[in-house]
Amino acid sequence: MSRRVLRLRWLSLLFVLLMVAAACAGDDTSGEAATEDGDATPEDVGAGTEEGEATPDDEDETEAAAEPTGEPVTISIAENAVRGGKNAIMADYLIDYAIPTFTEQMAADGRDVTVEFTESGIEDEDYKSRLALDLSVGEGPDVIGFDSFWLSEFVAAGYLQPLTELVGPEVDDWEGWEQIPEAVAGSLELEGERYGLPLGTDGRVLFYRSDVLAEAGLGEDFQPESWEDILEAARTIAEELPDVTPLQVNAGTSMGEATTLQGFMPILLGTGAQLHDGEAWIGDTPQLRQALEFYDEVYSEGLGDAELQVRADGRDRSFQEFSEGGIAMLIESDYLWRGVIAPEALFPVENRDEVVGWAKIPAMEPGAGIRGQDFVSASGGTGRVLNPGTEHPQEAWEFLSFLGSEEALTEFVEREPRVTAREDVNATGIADDPMLTFIAEETLPITWYRPGFEEYPQVSEAIQRMVENLVAGRNSVEEAAQAFEADLQGIVGEENIRSETG
Structure with a gap:
């Protein structure tokens, strides 16, 4: 409703109330302070009431809300x-x-x-x-x-x-x-x-279905110490449970920022590199290629579902499959736990607390992560x-x-x-x-x-394109890295990029 209509209705109501008050002023029943439906009008403040009814200045009148002032x-x-x-x-x-x-x-x-x-x-x-x-x-x-x-x-x-x-x-x-x-x-x-x-x-962690890992012979508790530990577990699941997708690492443009923050960044951080080191953006470097090689192993070996990454509903589909036990492991934020697979959420896991586990995301190898860490996360x-x-x-x-x-x-x-x-x-x-x-x-x-630069969203989109083109088989690791740096030059300028050669 427009403010004009509200104002007109308020003025009309005020006019009616004034007319009623004027009529009551000359009537023998001026002591009655209620309208037909029993609600006091603004002009009735201070007037008498029937026995047992509280007046506005009654000390016991503590629960009634004050009359609205000004325009709605x-x-x-x-x-x-x-x-x-x-x-x-x-x-x-x-x-x-x-x-x-x-x-x-x-x-x-x-x-x-x-x-x-x-x-x-x-x-x-x-x-x-x-x-x-x-x-x-x-x-x-x-x-x-x-x-x-x-x-x-x-x-x-x-x-x-x-x-x-x-x-x-x-x-x-x-x-x-x-x-x-x-x-x-x-x-x-x-x-x-x-x-x-x-x-x-x-925070980002590696979620896993403990019931699926146990069925594959890996036990219910899982804390990988390196990328290779994750890959070996995925290979075991692929062999023992061929109908289960072992690992989901977001890799498509349709998943938007989830590809960057839930997928690529925890992997890149595991190489010891940052997206922006305080002086320049990362370009085609050995660490960038190491992160892409991890993706390549996951999807070229069939440890992840490459088709899922390019679906318009890929992320929601990954949630659904994980909730049903069709995906064994995925990197996600705690949003998965509280907002996706909670009993009241869109993809509920009724026995979530018994069948879903989590682990810190390991660096490429112990001590290889950002700041020399064994484990990494992104927020x-x-x-x-x-x-x-x-x-x-x-x-x-x-x-x-x-x-x-x-x-x-x-x-x-x-x-x-x-x-x-x-x-x-x-x-x-x-x-x-x-x-x-x-x-x-x-x-x-x-x-x-994430770095607080205005170019970040464009850089993030370039990451999503780079990873999708690799996973979809359009680019090799080398081609994807080179294409990313070319994209980056158009976004931040060549002088603001740290590349393989300098």
Whole structure:
């Protein structure tokens, strides 16, 4: 409904109330302060009531909400979540708890605020494209569920503004900042400016079906110490269980950022190299080729399903197959555990705690990983930002900060245990979940975060093309590496690349 229509309806109602009040002023029954349906009108404040009815200034009147002041306000929030489908837990949380709780709090303060939820259940890349299109023309929801790695790209395009510019200095006074570690808060910061509130962070591990590994004779507990340990386990599974895909390492452009962060980066980090070392981007180097050789072994030997990587629904299909025991091992973030195969999620594993295990991702060999580590991980994170085109920045910020409050995040973690942005919530919220405790205690101390350069999304897309072309048989390792460096030159410039020759 438009603001114009709402304003006209409010003025009409006010006119009627004034007429009623005027009529009552000259009537012998002026002591009756109720309308036909028993609700007091704004003009009735201070008038007498029937015996037993409390007046607005009654000391016992503690539960009734104050009357709304000012114009009614409607704001909206979008998440890539839909009831009964993708990220259903988030959708249920917003619909059943967050939105009604916030609007009730606003009503208690005498404010009429409505929050509308725009549900989506589409591929992450499609969701991102929709947001970019909306923001580019000044449209879209007021509060936006957002992947932190999109930040530099959206800011460079002019789609986002710092929170203090949009809302005001009160943003910096929010109590929650003291509970959010600097590294986590930084996921939605750029050049010292805050653009949103992080929801949480995550870590990548090697998930496996312990029941499948046991059936293949590998035992139920698995912690590989090297790439070769993973490959040998995959070969054993292929031999013993030919109907099972031994290993899933994301490798297609259709999987978007999941190919980069869940697939390629943990492998590259295992060679000791980083995507950007603080001075230059990695180009055609021995470490890059070592990472590609690992992919080549997995898919050329049939240890992974190459066709799955190029399917439009490849990632969801990999989730489904893992949930059914059709994939034995896959590299994923803890999102798999809490948001994909949880009992209430889209691909539930009812006995998840008994048949799903996890392990740290090994370096190529012990000590060969980034910073000389034996094991590696990569982390991302999600959060929420505000639309610079919002007509109600104050209310949008209040809803955003409510969602980031201890109260609201504690409720969310009760529904979907996860590592949140707030330390006070994590102290109690994930204590009983061994998988998330493993992420917090074992993987975050050794993790890697994506570089915060505006070129990163384009570099990530170049990685996805490189890996897909290799897995699909279009390029050899050498050709894929060379093509990647050529792509990189067009994105960041030759002078900003560290290549095999220099």
